[in-house]
Amino acid sequence: MSKHPMQFVPTADFKERARGALDDDKLRKSFRGAMDFLQAKRRNQFSDEHERESLRDLGSAIRKYALARLPDLLEELESKLTRNGIQVHWAENAEEANAIVLDIMRRNQARRMIKGKSMASEEIELNHYLAEHGMECIESDMGEYIVQLAGEKPSHIVMPAIHKNKADVAKLFEENIPDTPYTEDVDELIQTGRRALRRHFMEADVGLSGVNFAVAETGTLWLIENEGNGRLSTTVPPVHVAIMGMEKVVAKLEHVVPLVSLLTRSATGQAVTTYFNLISSPRRSGELDGPREVHLVLLDNGRSQAYADEQLRSTLQCIRCGACMNHCPVYGRIGGHAYGTTYPGPIGKILSPHLLGLDEAGDLPFASTLCGACSEVCPVRIPIPDLLIRLRNEAKRNPNETVATPLRGQGAKHSAAERVVWQFWSGAFKSPKAWKALRWGATRLRAFTPGAQAGWTQHRTPLKPASRSLHDMLKDRDQPE
Amino acid sequence: MQARNYPPKPKDVYLFGTCLIDLFVPQAGMDAVRLLEREGLTVHFPQDQSCCGQPAYTSGDAEAARKVARAQMKLFAQDWPVIVPSGSCAGMMREHWPKLFADDAAYGPQATALAERVFELSEFLVHVLQPDYSAARAEPVKVALHTSCSARREMGTRVHGLSLLASLPGVEVVEHVRESECCGFGGTFSLRHPDISGAIVRDKVDSIAGTGCQRFITADCGCMLNISTAAQHRSVAVAGTHMASFVCERLTGESA
Numbered sequence: 001m002s003k004h005p006m007q008f009v010p011t012a013d014f015k016e017r018a019r020g021a022l023d024d025d026k027l028r029k030s031f032r033g034a035m036d037f038l039q040a041k042r043r044n045q046f047s048d049e050h051e052r053e054s055l056r057d058l059g060s061a062i063r064k065y066a067l068a069r070l071p072d073l074l075e076e077l078e079s080k081l082t083r084n085g086i087q088v089h090w091a092e093n094a095e096e097a098n099a100i101v102l103d104i105m106r107r108n109q110a111r112r113m114i115k116g117k118s119m120a121s122e123e124i125e126l127n128h129y130l131a132e133h134g135m136e137c138i139e140s141d142m143g144e145y146i147v148q149l150a151g152e153k154p155s156h157i158v159m160p161a162i163h164k165n166k167a168d169v170a171k172l173f174e175e176n177i178p179d180t181p182y183t184e185d186v187d188e189l190i191q192t193g194r195r196a197l198r199r200h201f202m203e204a205d206v207g208l209s210g211v212n213f214a215v216a217e218t219g220t221l222w223l224i225e226n227e228g229n230g231r232l233s234t235t236v237p238p239v240h241v242a243i244m245g246m247e248k249v250v251a252k253l254e255h256v257v258p259l260v261s262l263l264t265r266s267a268t269g270q271a272v273t274t275y276f277n278l279i280s281s282p283r284r285s286g287e288l289d290g291p292r293e294v295h296l297v298l299l300d301n302g303r304s305q306a307y308a309d310e311q312l313r314s315t316l317q318c319i320r321c322g323a324c325m326n327h328c329p330v331y332g333r334i335g336g337h338a339y340g341t342t343y344p345g346p347i348g349k350i351l352s353p354h355l356l357g358l359d360e361a362g363d364l365p366f367a368s369t370l371c372g373a374c375s376e377v378c379p380v381r382i383p384i385p386d387l388l389i390r391l392r393n394e395a396k397r398n399p400n401e402t403v404a405t406p407l408r409g410q411g412a413k414h415s416a417a418e419r420v421v422w423q424f425w426s427g428a429f430k431s432p433k434a435w436k437a438l439r440w441g442a443t444r445l446r447a448f449t450p451g452a453q454a455g456w457t458q459h460r461t462p463l464k465p466a467s468r469s470l471h472d473m474l475k476d477r478d479q480p481e
Numbered sequence: 482m483q484a485r486n487y488p489p490k491p492k493d494v495y496l497f498g499t500c501l502i503d504l505f506v507p508q509a510g511m512d513a514v515r516l517l518e519r520e521g522l523t524v525h526f527p528q529d530q531s532c533c534g535q536p537a538y539t540s541g542d543a544e545a546a547r548k549v550a551r552a553q554m555k556l557f558a559q560d561w562p563v564i565v566p567s568g569s570c571a572g573m574m575r576e577h578w579p580k581l582f583a584d585d586a587a588y589g590p591q592a593t594a595l596a597e598r599v600f601e602l603s604e605f606l607v608h609v610l611q612p613d614y615s616a617a618r619a620e621p622v623k624v625a626l627h628t629s630c631s632a633r634r635e636m637g638t639r640v641h642g643l644s645l646l647a648s649l650p651g652v653e654v655v656e657h658v659r660e661s662e663c664c665g666f667g668g669t670f671s672l673r674h675p676d677i678s679g680a681i682v683r684d685k686v687d688s689i690a691g692t693g694c695q696r697f698i699t700a701d702c703g704c705m706l707n708i709s710t711a712a713q714h715r716s717v718a719v720a721g722t723h724m725a726s727f728v729c730e731r732l733t734g735e736s737a
Contacts, residue, residue, distance in 0.1 A: 015674070018676060018677055329681050330681070333680050334677060366541075366670070367670075369630070369665060369667025369678070369681070370670075371630035371662075371667070372630055372631060372634045373630065373661075391541075392540065392541025395541060426544075429500070429532045429549040430549050430551070431552070432531070454675075455674075456710075458676075458679060459675065459711055459714060461710045461713040462710075464505075466504065468507060469503050470507035471498070473507050473510070473511055474498075474510070478526075
């Protein structure tokens with residue numbers, strides 16, 4: 001379907017892409033407007049600070065509770081789903097997950113897939129894989145559909161086409177959907193998209209969806225959405241395949257209620273979404289509709305690594321609301337594509353190192369001011385800045401150092417030269433004499449302060465030491481000569 | 482951030498001057514001393530102090546940060562409050578030193594105990610010293626306030642800054658759009674990702690300039706130097722003043 005499927009080279013060119021995005025005024029305006037809008041929507045939903053903080057406590061506790069019992073809950077989920085007639089498949093990595101989906105399609109002589117929104121399927125690059133095997137995949141979430149027509153990847157996990165304005169969409173539709181005149185009327189564009197997609201829903205052999213929460217005690221898959229494409233994708237085609245990261249399981253049905261409230265209010269500032277889909281079995285005898293087969297693919301793909309570490313495990317508390325990116329000063333300026341990873345923004349920076357390895361994640365853990373805007377809004381209280389600092393330490397660690405549970409790509413950012421700089425720095429600052437000598441030099445030789453200071457003076461005037469340090473000023477005052 | 486219990490007004494305090502103030506804005510440190518002494522305290526400044534270790538800590542070199550932090554810890558042996566005229570450094574000592582030494586049997590308990598008596602200057606003034614500034618100069622002045630992100634989130638510094646400024650006659654604080662957004666400094670982030678950092682600080686400068694105020698007041702030197710030098714680079718008439726220096730300026734005429 002997409003004319004130029006994009007195989008992202010994770011983050012090798014992060015700085016260059018970021019620079020490109022910063023120079024793109026239209027893109028920056030799109031993101032700034034969207035982020036301001038989303039921030040205001042969220043704020044309006046959480047006007048009661050006490051209620052918000054209590055709910056965040058509850059959400060965090062529910063996610064921690066589930067993760068503490070993850071292996072047991074996954075087994076319970078599998079057994080309950082199986083009892084309900086849903087077939088469960090375990091995939092250790094992207095290749096396995098893709099192969100499982102392809103196999104299901106082949107066994108059903110399927111050629112066409114309609115897709116509801118699924119970031120897990122983006123993560124494994126399912127569209128690309130199926131296209132290589134002669135299968136047709138159509139994205140049916142309006143944002144995903146737009147991004148697919150453009151041959152791009154989502155730039156946001158909740159609003160995939162947030163980087164596009166209506167003129168971009170008008171042009172895409174005019175070029176890609178037959179008999180579509182150019183119009184910037186948003187309602188008309190939506191109707192055009194609906195009409196184009198309707199046919200695909202009817203013709204698809206398989207529907208694929210993501211999962212927001214899987215309930216272990218009941219064997220229920222929760223899917224929330226606004227457009228109805230999720231319901232169509234999971235009920236119209238004869239086969240439904242759901243795919244989810246293995247961390248999305250919760251213990252009890254009642255645990256989903258606060259999480260859904262946190263999710264919709266944090267993500268889009270909605271009290272509820274238009275559609276709630278609770279999928280608990282294929283079509284039963286006597287029922288008039290629904291798929292005859294339902295499958296769930298449980299995806300690990302590096303999540304076990306985060307799970308194995310007590311601190312990094314909190315990464316898996318994420319419920320994918322995207323509030324962290326909506327409030328991030330870096331994401332808001334460079335947009336999602338600059339990251340080069342499926343999950344951009346703060347959550348992407350802490351999750352991608354597990355999915356791809358610290359080497360592939362490159363400079364992402366370092367591309368943050370650690371301002372904490374993300375953790376302040378995170379509905380499940382993931383301490384994102386702390387995790388970034390931890391990942392920085394792991395990336396800087398000597399690759400030859402033996403640690404109990406090394407992270408994939410450990411030491412990828414280890415640099416002997418930088419290590420020397422920090423050794424020099426710590427030597428200077430831990431020794432009162434050395435720091436005194438440095439102060440003396442910096443203040444007495446301030447006239448020789450360089451005018452070009454690494455990255456600093458690219459956007460700022462040089463820093464120049466004062467003529468006397470605070471140490472000197474206080475010493476003179478307390479012990480006048 | 483946990484709500485904390487504040488001690489009664491002490492007789493003695495330590496000042497931890499921070500490396501940025503030490504080298505680049507020493508007058509802010511002197512002004513902090515003056516404000517503490519004005520309330521009758523004796524200020525002790527251990528001459529062997531240097532830096533809280535934050536640059537290495539946030540850059541991913543925990544060992545280098547620990548070496549420097551350890552050297553500071555032993556300087557504050559008396560049970561006096563440690564006053565820090567910079568929010569992010571105070572946050573480093575209060576929030577992150579205990580984490581940095583969590584697995585260290587010797588230094589862990591020491592770091593945790595010390596963290597309890599670390600206070601950011603405006604926090605200490607507002608909650609413990611409760612100074613009376615009603616006799617300060619009264620001519621009207623409009624200023625913007627900038628609070629370091631880590632200071633606001635870890636130390637509640639924005640609230641303290643607003644409260645301190647509100648206690649000064651004639652001072653009007655003008656809120657700027659996106660006041661709560663980061664200034665783009667982020668320590669070594671500004672050197673490692675100069676383009677992104679530059680874009681963020683540019684917006685911050687514009688946001689402050691947009692209020693019509695040419696001055697912004699801040700209790701964090703990293704942000705202050707970042708925003709001021711970025712404004713200067715573009716010849717935008719916006720400059721920062723440290724909170725302690727601004728309060729002192731308003732108290733001019735009072736006997737020091």
